[in-house]
Amino acid sequence: MAIWFRYLRTDWFARRRPVLREMPFVLSAPDHGRMVVTAANVLAQGRGVDTGMSVADARVMIPGLEVLDDQPERSAKLLKGIAEWCIRYSPAVATDPPEGLMLDITGCAHLWGGERPYLAEILLRLNHFGYNTRGAIADTIGSAWAIARFGQDTHIIETGQQSTALLLLPPPALRLEVPMAERLEKLGLRQVSDFISMPRVALRRRFGPQLLLRLNQALGYEQEMIQPVQPIEPYQERLPCLEPIVTATGIEIALQRLLDSLCHRLQAEEKGLRMALFKCYRTDGKIEQISIGTTRASHNTRHLFKLLEINIPSIEPAPGIELFILEASKVEPLSPMQEKLWEHTSGLDKIGLSELLDRIGGKIGGDSIHRYLPDEHYWPERSFKPALSVTETAEPGWKNDRLRPVQLLARPELVEVTAPVPDYPPMLFRYKGTLHKIVRADGPERVEPEWWLHQGEHRDYYCVEDDEGKRYWLFRSGHYDAAKRDQWFIHGFFA
Amino acid sequence: MPGSKTDIIVQLQKDMLSWQGFKTTGNNAVLDRGLGPIKNAFPNASFPLGAVHEFICPVAEDAAATSGFVAGILASLMHNNGASLWISSSRTIFPPSLQSFGIAPDKVIFIDVQKEKEIMWVMEEALKCNGLSAVIGEMRELSFIASRRLQLAVEQSQVTGFILRHDPRSLNATACVTRWKITSLPSELAGGMPGVGFPRWNVELLKVRNGHPGKWQIEFAAQRFRYISKIAAITPLQQKKTG
Numbered sequence: 001m002a003i004w005f006r007y008l009r010t011d012w013f014a015r016r017r018p019v020l021r022e023m024p025f026v027l028s029a030p031d032h033g034r035m036v037v038t039a040a041n042v043l044a045q046g047r048g049v050d051t052g053m054s055v056a057d058a059r060v061m062i063p064g065l066e067v068l069d070d071q072p073e074r075s076a077k078l079l080k081g082i083a084e085w086c087i088r089y090s091p092a093v094a095t096d097p098p099e100g101l102m103l104d105i106t107g108c109a110h111l112w113g114g115e116r117p118y119l120a121e122i123l124l125r126l127n128h129f130g131y132n133t134r135g136a137i138a139d140t141i142g143s144a145w146a147i148a149r150f151g152q153d154t155h156i157i158e159t160g161q162q163s164t165a166l167l168l169l170p171p172p173a174l175r176l177e178v179p180m181a182e183r184l185e186k187l188g189l190r191q192v193s194d195f196i197s198m199p200r201v202a203l204r205r206r207f208g209p210q211l212l213l214r215l216n217q218a219l220g221y222e223q224e225m226i227q228p229v230q231p232i233e234p235y236q237e238r239l240p241c242l243e244p245i246v247t248a249t250g251i252e253i254a255l256q257r258l259l260d261s262l263c264h265r266l267q268a269e270e271k272g273l274r275m276a277l278f279k280c281y282r283t284d285g286k287i288e289q290i291s292i293g294t295t296r297a298s299h300n301t302r303h304l305f306k307l308l309e310i311n312i313p314s315i316e317p318a319p320g321i322e323l324f325i326l327e328a329s330k331v332e333p334l335s336p337m338q339e340k341l342w343e344h345t346s347g348l349d350k351i352g353l354s355e356l357l358d359r360i361g362g363k364i365g366g367d368s369i370h371r372y373l374p375d376e377h378y379w380p381e382r383s384f385k386p387a388l389s390v391t392e393t394a395e396p397g398w399k400n401d402r403l404r405p406v407q408l409l410a411r412p413e414l415v416e417v418t419a420p421v422p423d424y425p426p427m428l429f430r431y432k433g434t435l436h437k438i439v440r441a442d443g444p445e446r447v448e449p450e451w452w453l454h455q456g457e458h459r460d461y462y463c464v465e466d467d468e469g470k471r472y473w474l475f476r477s478g479h480y481d482a483a484k485r486d487q488w489f490i491h492g493f494f495a
Numbered sequence: 496m497p498g499s500k501t502d503i504i505v506q507l508q509k510d511m512l513s514w515q516g517f518k519t520t521g522n523n524a525v526l527d528r529g530l531g532p533i534k535n536a537f538p539n540a541s542f543p544l545g546a547v548h549e550f551i552c553p554v555a556e557d558a559a560a561t562s563g564f565v566a567g568i569l570a571s572l573m574h575n576n577g578a579s580l581w582i583s584s585s586r587t588i589f590p591p592s593l594q595s596f597g598i599a600p601d602k603v604i605f606i607d608v609q610k611e612k613e614i615m616w617v618m619e620e621a622l623k624c625n626g627l628s629a630v631i632g633e634m635r636e637l638s639f640i641a642s643r644r645l646q647l648a649v650e651q652s653q654v655t656g657f658i659l660r661h662d663p664r665s666l667n668a669t670a671c672v673t674r675w676k677i678t679s680l681p682s683e684l685a686g687g688m689p690g691v692g693f694p695r696w697n698v699e700l701l702k703v704r705n706g707h708p709g710k711w712q713i714e715f716a717a718q719r720f721r722y723i724s725k726i727a728a729i730t731p732l733q734q735k736k737t738g
Contacts, residue, residue: 352626353578353604359620360606364613370605372590384590387601394601398594406566406596407559408589439681442690465691469681470556492589493556495563495596495679495694495715 001090001119002144003101003126003135005082009075010041013068015130025066028055038070042132075099082126083229089122094226100148102141102226109137115156138162141226142218146173163219167193174214180207235273235328237262244283244320251280251312251321256305258326263299272297272334278308280315281323288315292362295390296354297332303355307362354390374398378447380408380491402445403463405473405492412489415474419488422480425462429474431490436466444476463494471495512538512705529571531722533698533713538705542568545653546672547622547645549637551660551701558661560679560696562588563596565657567715569629570597572655577628580621582606582614584633597718615641618656625652633659642669674702680712695723 005011009027014020024044028035035055044065049058059065079095086093089112092104105118112118115137126133136147136155143162147155150173157165166173169192171184184207189195195203196215204212216222237258245251255278266273274297280288290311298304315321357369373394375385383399417426425441443462449455457478465471471494476487534540550565552558573579574597581588581603590600606621608614611634618632622645637658649656658671666674676699682692693716700708712723 350578350626352624356621356624356626357604360617363616364606364608368607368609370607371601371603372605373601374591380589384600390604392601394599398591398600400594404592404595405559405589406562406592407555407587408592409587440689440691463691465682467681469679469695471559471679471682471691471694472556493559494691495559495566495696 001103001105001122001135001137002096002141002148003086003103003122003133004145004148005079005099005101005126006132006134007039007041008078008099008131009039009070011131012074012078014041020066021130023066024049024062025068026055026058027070028067029070029072035067080229082131084231086122087229087231089118091231092226092228094228096145100145102144104226104228105137119155138165140218140220141224142175142214143220145175146218149173163196166218167191167196171195174211174218176211176214180211183207235262235266235271235331237326239324239326241322241324244317244322245324246317246320248312248315251315251317251324252309254321254324255308255312255326256301258324259301259305259308262326262328263301263304266299266328266331266334270333271331272299273304273328273330274332275328275330276304276308277325277327277329279325279327280317280321281325282317283319283322286318288317288321290314291329292358293330293366294354294358295361296351297334298351298355298358299334300355303358307358310359310362357390377450378402379449379453380404380447382450382453403442403494405463405471406495408473408492409490412475412491414486415488415490417474417488419476419480423460425464426474426488429464429472429488429490431472436468436470436472438464439467440465447475461491508705509539515704529567529720531713531720533700533709533711533720533722536700536703536707536709538703543672544572544655545649547642547649547656547658547670549642549658549660549669549671549674551663551666551674551676553662557676557678558587558659560694561659561675561677563694563715564675564677564696564698565631565659566593566596566598567720569631569657570718573598573602573628575628576602578602578604579627579629579631580604580606580617582608582617582621582630582632584608584611584614586633595718596715611635615644618658619644619648622648622654622656623652625654627654629655629657631657631659633661635661635663637663637667637669637671639667639669642671646670646672672704673700673706675699676701682714 024047025041026037026044026049027039029038037049037051037053037055037058039051040049044062047062049061055067075098079097079101083093083095083101086101086103090103090105090108094102096102109115109118112121119135119137123133123135134148136144136151138144138147138157139159139162143157143166146166146169147157150169170190171192172181174192200212213222217224239254239258245254273294275291275293277289277291282288290308292307361369371387371390372384373387373392374396375383376396377383416430418428419426423444425438425443427438429436441462441464444460446458446460448458459475459477461473461475463471464474472490473492473494474488474490477489478487530542534542537543550561552561569579586605586607593600593603606617608617614632614634618630621627621630637660645656678697680695680697682695684690684692693714695712695714698711698713702708714721714723
């Protein structure tokens with residue numbers, strides 16, 4: 001069976017941005033110093049834009065044409081993805097670049113109740129994804145390819161009927177190269193029927209062996225193989241039990257055994273586990289499961305066992321567990337050389353540290369672990385941001401030019417002050433019922449809110465020290481105003 | 496043979512230290528240089544690494560002073576690009592300020608937990624992990640049994656632990672190697688200039704195992720400690736409680 005994606009790349013863009021479905025757009029790539037249309041969607045093609053045209057010409061034909069960048073390797077990647085998805089319909093699926101798929105459906109169609117519903121089902125599902133597709137079923141790869149692209153009414157060719165089905169199709173349907181198809185066209189051979197009955201010797205002399213090969217392949221005289229894509233084997237281990245397991249020790253033994261075989265496989269393939277799911281199928285049909293995540297890919301059995309072991313008490317075996325499944329849902333490459341390198345480096349790269357963080361994350365939740373990087377803001381609450389990973393480095397570097405308190409209150413707290421002169425530090429302030437007499441002070445340091453982020457009053461910060469030597473960070477919100485109270489806040493403590 | 500007798504006693508004292516879990520590590524020279532005369536209070540005249548230190552901070556201002564002092568020590572522990580863990584249930588530490596103590600704030604991983612009980616668990620796990628430079632835990636109560644567990648964890652991994660106890664209800668005996676109390680002192684600027692000077696603290700070493708408790712005034716300037724003066728030796732009554 002052949003499937004043809006008529007607008008593979010443009011359909012993919014339209015899937016990602018549904019707005020594009022309603023408007024003409026093209027994909028372009030540079031070619032010999034100019035931008036050339038490499039793919040156009042239905043609306044653009046309907047208005048005369050075709051591939052190979054320069055973008056400037058296309059813009060003249062359709063004012064306001066959307067032009068997007070194309071990447072040459074994208075269509076192969078897309079096809080491979082779709083081919084892997086299609087393995088549900090047939091075990092042997094091959095990509096047929098640039099925009100087709102080949103399925104060997106021998107012995108598959110009856111599962112869907114015949115070839116017609118089978119083909120309809122596949123095309124319907126692909127159409128639901130947003131791909132405009134055509135498909136055909138035939139005895140040979142060549143004829144299926146031809147019917148999928150050039151066939152008029154029927155898409156399923158009965159056994160042995162391919163030669164009659166091909167008769168009315170144009171020569172490009174035989175997968176000929178463009179120059180040869182053009183030559184046939186020039187000689188008036190506009191249909192396969194015009195030359196299919198010619199003597200083979202004459203055809204070979206005039207057009208070379210290529211035409212005969214393609215013709216024979218389409219008719220089934222010549223053998224042709226497809227190279228099916230390899231299905232992805234999930235990283236999954238199963239352990240069925242003869243007797244239902246009810247004890248924690250039993251679960252631990254099962255887990256240990258599954259981990260051993262999974263880690264053995266990961267190690268052989270130089271992969272490391274990032275996320276794992278441990279499922280316990282109970283005899284009463286319920287499924288108990290625990291999942292873990294690691295900060296760095298790992299195939300260390302001991303470490304992974306510890307992570308899962310923490311959560312074993314949450315499993316309720318009730319009547320007993322008959323099947324254990326351990327599944328690695330996210331796997332990343334991890335080479336043994338890398339591991340050796342990390343063992344000696346200090347600081348955040350250490351394996352011990354990442355394993356510790358995994359354990360902490362598993363026990364009290366991953367959102368409790370924070371690491372901060374500098375952010376380019378003067379507003380104190382915004383001057384740092386959470387880091388996304390353990391190894392991310394501080395890019396702009398930490399600023400050290402301003403005096404900052406070692407402890408910052410999450411929310412500034414209101415204090416009562418006695419301030420003698422506007423814009424001078426206060427003389428006294430009362431915080432939590434205690435009166436502090438200010439002896440020394442530095443400031444003010446004005447910090448303006450960033451108007452594009454939030455609205456509000458600016459802050460005038462003072463670093464003050466009371467008579468006992470305790471140092472505080474106070475600020476006045478906004479300009480001095482004798483009529484206004486509640487202007488002063490405490491925001492932190494200096495060391 | 497009086498000479499050999501004292502030698503034997505000195506040797507025995509050293510052995511006893513190692514039997515009690517104190518291992519002398521040679522890598523704290525940077526730290527000792529900064530601490531000045533305070534280091535003489537410790538056994539072997541060297542700040543005990545691979546041990547758990549306890550800091551008492553009754554009020555929020557003391558907590559800030561203690562954080563500053565600990566950050567100063569932490570800076571020399573982390574100078575070889577190490578990482579440390581800061582565990583607390585209500586964190587007020589302002590990460591960018593650690594820079595002024597010579598610590599790269601991105602090398603500190605903050606663990607925010609909900610319950611006191613979990614702090615102990617995380618702290619113990621962290622102290623067992625020998626990849627870390629130091630572990631700081633903020634908690635209120637620390638029972639003797641809990642502190643013993645931490646000490647055992649530390650003896651294996653040689654990680655240094657700091658426990659900041661905010662407003663503790665009782666100052667019970669713990670297995671920690673030292674007990675400190677840091678309070679702030681009025682700062683002074685050279686030449687009587689107005690304004691706030693470098694952070695200055697009153698460092699009280701209330702307890703130290705096999706050492707001499709004391710009280711000092713130090714200042715933290717130019718990313719290192721500077722000794723100001725020794726006030727007075729602690730009264731013998733308090734000394735008796737040690738250990």
